[in-house]
Amino acid sequence: MEQRTDLTAFSEKVQLLKDRISQIVVGQESAVDLVLTCILADGHVLIEGVPGVAKTLLARLVSRLVDLRFSRVQFTPDLMPSDVLGTTVFNVKTSEFDFHKGPVFADMVLVDEINRAPAKTQAALFEVMEERQVTIDGVTRRMDDVYTIIATQNPVEQEGTYKLPEAQLDRFLMKIDMGYPSEEDETAILERHHANASLVRLDGIEPVISRSELLQFRAMVGNVVVDKSLLQYIVQIVRQTRTSRAVFLGASPRASVSMLRASKAYALLQGRDFVTPEDIKTVAPPILSHRLLLTAEAEMEGYSPVKVVQRLMDKVEVPK
Incomplete structure (x- = not known):
């Protein structure tokens, strides 16, 4: 398909962003691409991995490289909703209640x-x-257009943890699994730490993308071309999750919309203004896996949601 949009400036910014990330985070190219896809597609992202694979580091680094107001909240068993959202406090001087964000x-x-x-x-x-x-005490306070949540979680530790409800998982555009680095990447990690032990402090990291540029790039996602056959391809994949014997609860239309948004953003990151079947195949597992509930039989047979999604995609004919 012929390129319709000049993506030179966009591609240069994206490459600069990836280069800066690779200076701190070794390997994990796939996870980095997917995180950037979520941010570009205006979606929230859940990063899952065992301790020490740079989940939090990647999230902190991305937040520094994009010039946005950043905050971090550490979830603990004693954390209350007001600790996250804020609370109203009585002001003795004015005799009124002030909202503390x-x-x-x-x-x-x-x-x-x-x-x-x-x-x-x-x-x-x-x-x-x-x-x-956010609605507190009957007052609704709106967030800015660039609002994004990046969450992390540990998949193996059970003590002191609470399973996320399906309704909340469905609000994440993607769940990205960060695995162990390869032997080559782990050697590179040791070499970097040997040369500079303070590398992960992120001191002196300057933004490479401004707020206005991010909004401009997100607007470009809407101009990415998607053939009607690819829309049908997305629908067929999602509908497979609703009829599979291995799946107890299939994906909703929100998953279909998420696949469309993410595939357009991923195509843009690859320097194209049109979506290919490979784009959809790439974003489908991290979009669908956390939205599916498998049957007890499938879990007993050792199937994982990602494996089930891969098998279901294999059943759908790829558009040509």
């Missing part, structure tokens, strides 16, 4: 170990994730 009031919010807070606190994020607003 919580850490959720920022442009980019890092929610570290989101599964460590109980359901009551997790539910505090429902409204702000879906509607980009």
